[in-house]
Amino acid sequence: MTDHANxxxxxxxxxxxxxxxxxxxxxxxxxxxxxxxxxxxADDGPVWKTSDEAAQINAWLRIGPDGxxxxxxxxxxxxxxxxxxLPQALAxxxxxxxxxxxxxxxxxxxAYNNTLFGAMITGGSTSVKSDFEQMRRxxxxxxxxxxxxxxxxxxxxxxxLKVENGTISHAHHSATFGELAGxxxxxxxxxxxxxxxxxxxxxxxxxxxxxxxxxxxTGQATFGIDVVVPDMLHxxxxxxxxxxxxxxxxxxxxxxxxxxxxxxxxLDDAIxxxxxxxxxxxxxxxxxxxxxxxxxxxLDDAKVDRVLTEGLDAAEAAQAVSExxxxxxxxxxxxxxxxxxxxxxxxxxxxxxxxxxxxxRADKAELWLPTQAQTWTAGAVAKAVGLKPEQVTIHxxxxxxxxxxxxxxxxxxxxAQASKAAGRPVKLVWSRxxxxxxxxxxxxxxxxxxxxxxxxxxxxxxxxxxxxxSIAQRMLPSMIKEGVDPFAVEGLTERAYALPADRSITYVxxxxxxxxxxxxxxxxxxxxFFMEAMIDELADAAxxxxxxxxxxxxxxxxxxxxxxxxxxxxIGWSExxxxxxxxxxxxxxxxxxxxxxxxxxxxxxDNKVTLHRASACVDCAVxxxxxxxxxxxxxxxxxxxxxxxxxxxxLKNGQVQEGNFDRIDVMRLRHMPPVEVRIxxxxxxxxxxxxxxxxxxxxxxxxxxxxxxxxxxxxxxPLTAEGFTFG
Amino acid sequence: xxxxxxxxxxxxxxxxxxESNALLSxxxxxxxxxxxxxxxxxxxxCGACTVxxxxxxxxxxxxxxxxADGATITTxxxxxxxxxTLHPMxxxxxxxxxxxxxxCTPGMVMSAVDLARCEPNASEEQIREWLEGNICRCTxxxxxxxxxxxxxxxxxxxxxxAAE
Numbered sequence: 001m002t003d004h005a006n007x008x009x010x011x012x013x014x015x016x017x018x019x020x021x022x023x024x025x026x027x028x029x030x031x032x033x034x035x036x037x038x039x040x041x042a043d044d045g046p047v048w049k050t051s052d053e054a055a056q057i058n059a060w061l062r063i064g065p066d067g068x069x070x071x072x073x074x075x076x077x078x079x080x081x082x083x084x085x086l087p088q089a090l091a092x093x094x095x096x097x098x099x100x101x102x103x104x105x106x107x108x109x110x111a112y113n114n115t116l117f118g119a120m121i122t123g124g125s126t127s128v129k130s131d132f133e134q135m136r137r138x139x140x141x142x143x144x145x146x147x148x149x150x151x152x153x154x155x156x157x158x159x160x161l162k163v164e165n166g167t168i169s170h171a172h173h174s175a176t177f178g179e180l181a182g183x184x185x186x187x188x189x190x191x192x193x194x195x196x197x198x199x200x201x202x203x204x205x206x207x208x209x210x211x212x213x214x215x216x217x218t219g220q221a222t223f224g225i226d227v228v229v230p231d232m233l234h235x236x237x238x239x240x241x242x243x244x245x246x247x248x249x250x251x252x253x254x255x256x257x258x259x260x261x262x263x264x265x266x267l268d269d270a271i272x273x274x275x276x277x278x279x280x281x282x283x284x285x286x287x288x289x290x291x292x293x294x295x296x297x298x299l300d301d302a303k304v305d306r307v308l309t310e311g312l313d314a315a316e317a318a319q320a321v322s323e324x325x326x327x328x329x330x331x332x333x334x335x336x337x338x339x340x341x342x343x344x345x346x347x348x349x350x351x352x353x354x355x356x357x358x359x360x361r362a363d364k365a366e367l368w369l370p371t372q373a374q375t376w377t378a379g380a381v382a383k384a385v386g387l388k389p390e391q392v393t394i395h396x397x398x399x400x401x402x403x404x405x406x407x408x409x410x411x412x413x414x415x416a417q418a419s420k421a422a423g424r425p426v427k428l429v430w431s432r433x434x435x436x437x438x439x440x441x442x443x444x445x446x447x448x449x450x451x452x453x454x455x456x457x458x459x460x461x462x463x464x465x466x467x468x469x470s471i472a473q474r475m476l477p478s479m480i481k482e483g484v485d486p487f488a489v490e491g492l493t494e495r496a497y498a499l500p501a502d503r504s505i506t507y508v509x510x511x512x513x514x515x516x517x518x519x520x521x522x523x524x525x526x527x528x529f530f531m532e533a534m535i536d537e538l539a540d541a542a543x544x545x546x547x548x549x550x551x552x553x554x555x556x557x558x559x560x561x562x563x564x565x566x567x568x569x570x571i572g573w574s575e576x577x578x579x580x581x582x583x584x585x586x587x588x589x590x591x592x593x594x595x596x597x598x599x600x601x602x603x604x605x606d607n608k609v610t611l612h613r614a615s616a617c618v619d620c621a622v623x624x625x626x627x628x629x630x631x632x633x634x635x636x637x638x639x640x641x642x643x644x645x646x647x648x649x650x651l652k653n654g655q656v657q658e659g660n661f662d663r664i665d666v667m668r669l670r671h672m673p674p675v676e677v678r679i680x681x682x683x684x685x686x687x688x689x690x691x692x693x694x695x696x697x698x699x700x701x702x703x704x705x706x707x708x709x710x711x712x713x714x715x716x717x718p719l720t721a722e723g724f725t726f727g
Numbered sequence: 728x729x730x731x732x733x734x735x736x737x738x739x740x741x742x743x744x745x746e747s748n749a750l751l752s753x754x755x756x757x758x759x760x761x762x763x764x765x766x767x768x769x770x771x772x773c774g775a776c777t778v779x780x781x782x783x784x785x786x787x788x789x790x791x792x793x794x795a796d797g798a799t800i801t802t803x804x805x806x807x808x809x810x811x812t813l814h815p816m817x818x819x820x821x822x823x824x825x826x827x828x829x830x831c832t833p834g835m836v837m838s839a840v841d842l843a844r845c846e847p848n849a850s851e852e853q854i855r856e857w858l859e860g861n862i863c864r865c866t867x868x869x870x871x872x873x874x875x876x877x878x879x880x881x882x883x884x885x886x887x888x889a890a891e
Binding site: 077078079080081209210212213214215216217218219220221222223225226228234259260277278279280282283349350351352353398399400401402403429431432627631633634635637638639642660661662666667668669670672674675 | 746748749750753756757760761762763764765766767768769770772773775802803804806807813817818820821824826827828829830831832833836854855856858859861862863864865866867868869870871872
């Protein structure tokens with residue numbers, strides 16, 4: 001039933017948005033009355049309630065009689081902070097202090113589309129970049145409407161009014177936003193508004209406290225698993241254990257005989273038990289012995305390795321980069337370095353398992369769920385249950401982690417099918433083993449580099465062959481150009497370093513039955529490791545310090561070089577580490593930002609690794625909320641380190657072997673070294689993303705440090721599979 | 728078999744009738760509507776479901792509700808004062824941004840409050856050890872340690888006022 005052909009394609013590409021966001025016209029449309037109607041629907045949701053008396057000034061903003069400001073956003077909150085940074089941007093122009101600002105999640109409506117994707121999607125580290133100008137315009141427009149209301153009330157010229165701290169004043173008059181909101185909502189919205197110059201910002205660029213911490217620290221925040229809908233049933237699910245297998249038959253009786261069980265629902269590739277509690281449903285599920293048929297039973301780790309290696313050796317390949325004559329140049333190299341790198345399939349492991357609550361009726365459907373892709377979900381659900389997308393209402397809850405996993409629609413479709421079958425609302429919650437075994441994994445990948453060095457040890461010929469399963473094939477097929485999936489090669493094809501003029505990068509798309517999808521930083525997650533680990537090996541081959549080698553390959557005025565220098569400085573690179581300590585450093589650009597990280601380790605005689613210190617620096621050009629950026633850099637570092645240290649699922653008989661946190665480890669508090677984070681936000685560059693760029697440099701920095709500590713090449717992850725343990 | 732259980736939950740006497748195999752986490756979340764207690768693994772490995780039973784932190788996803796008959800239970804919803812004044816540990820998590828997505832936070836806070844009972848002056852290392860069984864996938868962990876350290880200090884000084 002997980003019919004991913006349902007996923008709408010989009011012609012907006014990530015690369016396009018990174019390259020050409022400046023040329024994009026922000027679709028700032030003022031709300032129509034229909035929009036106001038649509039927005040009202042958001043108030044019915046269980047997530048946030050706002051005063052009924054609040055005046056809606058435009059699609060993104062409501063002001064209550066008490067002067068409280070509610071900013072409405074379509075960007076999902078999964079911890080990365082858009083529900084603080086975006087209201088902060090709006091409040092800057094509106095002229096209101098942040099302690100009066102709160103936020104609400106929008107319904108599905110084009111007004112709330114990610115301006116870079118043309119759909120309600122939270123991903124690609126775009127949330128703040130996408131909505132930054134729109135939010136400021138919404139705030140400025142509202143400010144002018146409030147001024148117009150005050151000017152009319154007092155019979156004065158609006159240009160003479162002063163706006164400060166949620167109050168509008170004139171020589172003899174003063175009124176709060178709350179007092180003016182009702183009249184302001186009736187004012188004509190200005191056709192154009194001037195935005196403050198960055199030099200005049202007083203809120204943007206400051207460490208405004210997150211707006212979501214109170215609800216989360218008190219248990220009041222509603223996540224997907226917390227949704228309660230009257231009369232709902234609870235569903236547990238068992239999906240075909242072998243990738244690609246389908247359900248042949250199941251005797252439902254052992255489950256339906258149990259007290260509290262309402263129904264067993266069969267899907268093409270799964271069974272669900274619906275009961276009065278989730279635990280009852282899950283217990284009943286364990287009583288069933290479904291027969292599955294087909295699927296990729298011959299799939300195991302050895303086959304993955306074989307297929308990827310065959311791709312490296314294949315005679316035919318698509319050309320991702322073809323510049324000059326790499327083979328010719330190689331023949332004249334003073335030294336040739338060849339290395340093959342590999343990375344495993346990775347599960348996302350969000351703390352909140354996959355979940356959705358659905359109420360599907362004959363003429364409408366309503367869903368409450370943690371999702372990164374509201375537009376896709378509405379479309380896919382509509383198609384699955386025979387409705388039109390506009391008949392589907394989506395209530396976005398808080399997300400207990402996303403990392404790309406919640407851009408998928410599988411769990412929403414299952415909940416919708418269950419509700420349709422039961423004729424009642426159903427809350428589906430996956431168990432952790434289901435979550436681990438039925439992910440859309442970060443693809444396993446292999447790259448073979450062949451690099452020719454000149455007399456000085458600098459690259460003069462560059463070849464790489466990439467073999468990596470395609471994400472775009474299923475999700476965004478139009479992005480595949482001349483056989484190359486851009487997600488498979490991103491991070492390898494760019495030219496931040498002064499790479500040789502003679503360069504060839506080829507790509508082979510293997511067919512493997514493991515579902516793959518967006519995982520925090522996507523192709524950069526493995527390619528950042530491959531690229532930077534290779535550069536590090538080249539530094540060794542050239543007999544140079546890895547920082548110096550990189551600096552030599554980066555132009556004097558390069559942003560990469562500045563970020564690298566800052567990360568090096570933060571870990572004290574110029575001073576040799578203490579006896580027994582070793583360092584690694586890496587820099588990588590992704591999602592419009594450049595991030596560098598350095599790590600200091602020691603390794604004992606049993607290959608037990610201790611992480612002592614780390615540094616991280618990001619150049620994101622514009623820093624809306626530095627504190628959240630620091631949090632995200634630490635977060636991305638942990639996410640990348642967890643993958644490097646422990647990450648990876650293993651396959652046998654077409655099934656993922658791991659199920660719960662006992663078999664699939666993550667970085668714990670005791671592993672985490674002190675981190676110094678630095679932010680560079682200056683110059684004229686466009687705002688970069690923040691959610692993902694900190695992940696790619698983590699693995700290569702750690703691997704470089706371990707390589708120096710042990711003197712052995714490390715070209716495969718995770719490190720636990722290479723014999724390392726982490727104390 | 729259905730059982731009738733009596734518990735004091737967040738200061739209120741509660742009576743629930745549940746099946747004998749019902750889990751404490753399910754009873755809190757479903758029967759009592761206290762959804763602040765989260766379930767992330769169903770096997771007591773992630774710590775999101777941590778609550779206090781008779782003042783001691785337990786992982787409620789692997790405890791039968793029947794075992795809590797007659798017990799006094801505190802969940803994340805019961806930490807703040809009735810007037811909304813945050814518990815010092817909640818206030819510290821808020822102040823130090825000891826959370827991002829926030830799913831693990833109720834368990835982290837409940838575990839940290841129990842640390843005050845065992846080691847009121849816990850060092851950073853002891854904090855890290857104590858929270859070994861609480862997984863977070865979003866933060867860089869450091870803000871959690873900072874928050875717990877501040878929370879422990881403020882609990883001793885009678886609590887910093889952070890009413891909302």
